[in-house]
Amino acid sequence: MTTTPETIVDGSDSGPAGEPPETPEAKATDAQAPEAQAPEAQAPEAQAPEATDTTAEDVEEAEAAEPAETESTGEPAPAPAPAPTWKEVGFDTVARATGTPFEHQPFLELGLQDDEHAKIEQILGRRPTESELAMYSIMWSEHCSYKSSKLHLRQFGEKAPRSERLLAGIGENAGVVRVSDRLAVTFKVESHNHPSFVEPYQGAATGVGGIVRDILAMGARPIAVMDPLRFGAADHEDTRRVLPGVIAGVGGYGNCLGLPNIGGEVVFDECYRGNPLVNALCVGVLPVGRLQSKAATGPGNLVVLIGAKTGRDGIGGVSVLASATFDAESEQRRPSVQVGDPFMEKLLIEACLEIYDAGLVVGIQDLGGAGLTCALAETAAAGGTGMSVNLDLVPLREASMDPPEVLASESQERMLLIVTPDNLPVVLSICSRWGVLATAIGEVVAPEVGGGRLRIWWRNELIVDVPPGSLADDGPVYARPMREPADRILLLADRAETLPQPSAADELRATVLRMAASPNLCDKTWVTEQYDRYVLGNTVLAQPEDAGVLRIDERSGLGVALSVDGNGRFARLDPYTGAKLALAEAYRNVAVTGAIPVAVTNCLNFGSPEDPGVMWQFAEAVRGLADGCQELGIPVTGGNVSFYNQTGTMAIHPTPVVGVLGLLANVAARVPMGFANAGDPIFILGETRDELSGSEWAHVTHGHLGGTPPTVDLAAEQRLAGVLAEAARVGHLAAAHDLSDGGLAQALVEACLRRGFGAQITLPDGLPPFVQLFSESAARVLVSVSRGQEAAFAALAAERGVPCAALGAVRAPSSVLAVEGLFDIPLDELREAHTGTLPALFGELASRTGEQSGELASRTGEQSGELASRTGEQSGELASRTGELSGELATEPGS
Amino acid sequence: MSAIIGVVTFPGSLDDRDAARAAARGGATPVRLWHADSDLHRVDAVILPGGFSYGDYLRCGAIARFAPVMETIADAARGGLPVLGICNGFQILCEAHLLPGALTRNQHLHFRNRDQRLRIGTAASAWTNQFLPGQEILIPVKNGEGRFVADSRTLDELEAEDRVVARYIGGNPNGSLLDIAAIRNEAGNVVGIMPHPEHAIDELTGPSLDGLGFFASVLKHLAGSSVRMAANQGVAA
Incomplete structure (x- = not known):
């Protein structure tokens, strides 16, 4: 294939029509032929129409047809009358849009409101072209613009404690936290809820793929994933369809990508039946100096699209799926779900890391929701520059795709790079070495030239001419009406503490077993065995441990701990407290490993923001989380909002899922959750209260949800974390396990079964045994202390003001969990109850x-x-x- | 000077760094070999690591088998070069006909990752001579297509010639015939194993240190047979 050096459309000093874009056949910057690109890369200023023979004629025709455009420098010139008809052009152009101001446009179908459409016309001074309309509709969708949540989310920034560690925060692809002089860690959690109900495997798989690219875009090597998952009732037929597909998708993508899955959640509740929550967290590590920016700076720099070809998959995913409530037609939306290719993503990761290490990129952005539209608009807006793009150069899977489809496609495994012309040949050759397609599709344009607009050409016609900031930053912002749900007073009055409680010893024994076998508390090996937790060789702790722990520096032993937690029932009862409780639990789960919590990410899963009750829940949850982070002194570094998780008028429980990142100076000091030595004394840290409302016990045994959730005391959580970190550092702790769902009883079951040791427990005087066993009071941890250290440990807890009560001691392997005066349960019996549930349901x-x-x-x-x-x-x-x-x-x- | 172990990176290899780390922990000097480079750079032994080479497209290992580096490795292996194929590497060795049989989809159709007990079958291989026959070890298994199958004659031969290197015990994780987890070629220099010894080299990150035995074995093999190996490689070249 002979190519000429002209591929880049440059709007810098000549009018749009004077720039003949290449035809797709003449696609020059293909990684398969990197040498052919070199001359072009080195001479981008040679923008004179040196088109190939095949395009030359078209170009002349185009010029002849639109003489008026050739003089244009900035503002779109008035089109010559009459404007070309639709038939003549085959697609909508800026010229047509100017000439046909009253043409009907399907903006309502695309999810835009009347006033939003009017605002677009006001920005452009004309009606948008069909491509522009598509771009605004997706960029201004709830998913991309955060139009309902923006007002509230500002609190995360306003209330954030100052942190020297934070290298990049909210607004970037992911927050970046410095962890040593040399290294930084980036992490973020995102939702892929709607696609996963429509097509469980691909929805979940591409959820993993998407968050991994966010991490990659920051300059980091992705090193692990976690997946908080929520489904309908465990025995419901929808769950049987959705869960196996979601698990296989999470595993299929992450395993093939070579990322260990180190934790997450599997929660069942009827409220998620039609709206399963598939959240995905990724964590990456980077040398501090490799932090990347998404800003397209440097006029003359090239815009390079790398990775998979662009196809029709996922078109309109964000506007169609993520920004509307499910109805009976959801089944027909399967084409809106993307299809993942983890092999391509693995190659993309390796190619990008090599490119970063060689210092070859100016800016980089992943293509996720809203595809090319979002990547072009955000990079240009972040750089404060204009951009000229020749859409014909985008490698397509299907040649018949039209421009709005190319712009809206959510095909996976693509990244957008901003590269200097000098570096292009090396970038292309690295991509070629990894078998990754790379194509220069445009150029960065100085803001003073033509007003810094994003201009896109197709078949020699200007089809998009917009200010990039109007897409990326100037979307509508709504102060949605909010109202506390009317039923809340009744809900709060209906306390679980008044439900009939078991008190006889045999009833308590049966309740322990029943709870251990219940879907939310049972062993999740059926799920986690489908995930690779070993790859990369740095997994120190993984599920079912309270937090995942990864070694990030083999020499020093420096590591990170991560946990993601949420409790929809608590948030349903009180979203403000519920969000704080989710934060507290994730914070505590990180702290029990001995790590020091340093940063927060979140995924806020809610119903429709158009429902004032849901909006109130959202606002309360955000306020709670922002206040909580302020109290704990750790910043929110980024996150994601998922609205419209409702079917008809039935919304999910408000479900803020919170991820906390902690640091371990040496992972060798990490504390696992399971009892490990017979004879070790067992203590409970923290204060137990009569708090059963919203508890797992009320849910399992009474199907009850009402009352006020447990008290949250973040100062107590902080003191507790301080004791744990110090005790871990000096080596007092043999095991530490968070008390949360299912209370002390469940914590004992898990700590015993983890490594097969029994325990002899004597409940302290005071509250009834049932309450002590099943209350879900926060700020509590179960620990076993190395023998001989108990006095020092108790003194440490006393000194830090943390209640510490002796419970008993670890017993021999394969023995029993015995609670003095109440019951003995052989470990085999416990294990059978705990491990049998999921295989029976999904085996x-x-x-x-x-x-x-x-x-x-x-x-x-x-x-x-x-x-x-x-x-x-x-x-x-x-x-x-x-x-x-x-x-x-x-x-x-x-x- | 310590022995040099080459670890091949194919597009889609995932456990290549882990294999290199394990080789180093075992006392060897790891070097990276690239799928498109047919030169083995004078390595003393080769590991084909786990992963999803070429995305497992067509069949696991079916495309990797044709990589330039594999032609050289196949020749050298026939000449006695110690080669260990782990997981995807085992699949590639079968596709390349350096080992008999095939690895198919797990019988239960799920990917499965667990800490797996194995019983060493034969110590008569370049990679297991530091174990005792019948010794039990614990190393992670993680695969979606790890079910070893072969025709009855091949299975009989493997047993008769003492070529079953390890078997699953305490539960067969994937439905492999005769519980086979690892096999060797006739000469004993080529071993394919489905579980991952490279993930059992450090108590902090693995369930045991049992994986180190494979690396100690190859070092012992190389030290004991350096003269013969050199001669064999000369012939192969």
């Missing part, structure tokens, strides 16, 4: 393998013929040989 796939063995065998390539019969014969024998495999997935206890 059906495994039992179908018998039917599938023929099919499997036939896939084994050259051996197929003989094998098929061989495996047939063997299947009976096999089943007996591999006895334990049987029908269930999780046959091994997690110990």
